[in-house]
Amino acid sequence: MPLADLYGQTLARERLLNMVVRNRVPQTLLFAGPEGVGKNLAARMFAQALSCRQRVDGDACGSCPACIQIERKLYPDMLIVTAEKQQIKIGQVAEIREFISFAPLVGERRIVIIEDAHKLNNVAANALLKTLEEPFPTVLFILLSHRHSLLLATILSRCLLLPFVSLHKAVVVEILEGLELASEYGEITAAGIADAAAWSGGSMGRALFFLREENLLWFSDFIGKFSRLPQATLSQALDLAEMAAQFKEREVLFFIMRSFLHDTLLAARGLYGSMREDDMRIETPFWSEAVLAFAALPESLLMSIRHRLSAVEKAQGINVNLRLAFDAVFSSIVTGRDKIQLAGVL
């Protein structure tokens, strides 16, 4: 696919096309931005535009052998590196070194795409750094990351950073409408697409997730219960903590909780609803009602919940017991309310 078909990333698209047209391509690019907004796709589109044998207006044709091989991830001058078991390890960096030690086979350059580059472990990151420090005139590295602040500063300083942004809801709807979804998702209604786009927060990955009705129902149930925690009993809070801890799609779970706390803080400050121009936020009547209900808690307690949830999110993966962590945060909403009531503030 040509770069012209990259939806919702005007700035990144224009800069990439400009590099192709002027044939000025840096050795290392970093595509940074949220998950599911087109970074992987853009990397392959850029590889196509650079490698295409019959460019049209400085963009990929989409039909020559290079374009087709890149689309199918079978192009001999392209290597895609993906984390194995949540890590990119030294062996994979050794593969990269081997791959770039050979001249391009068919094109003008060899292209290395490193997905989720923040998953490089320490040893691998240092080995990659050494590689990036050497000049390779016929190699292009494209690092992709939704948490690029976790990359070594020394690696970051070697990259030209291209920011990717959350997709506008209308763009999410447009993409969903253009996809062949029936075989995997069954009958999709316009309302289903609108809901998925509303809950996606501008990420295609999450939009596809919320296209499944059971996921939408799970989160409606979860957010409904979460928003009622200020009136709940301790045992209801612990039940909800268990529900959250057992949920497999952690990225979505934390994203939704983060968005919810963000919105409740705005509401507590009387700003919710005045920020409607931000078309990437979650906004459904159900969501707004839940936000406004929860925002009755004092701002200091809301800040503390947000802070604690963000600490749990950062700690996942380093052996944190999620059940206990959620227990602590969710029950603090109940006990925090009690303390405040005792103090006569509420």
Ligand SMILES: [Zn+2]
């Ligand atoms: Zn082509």
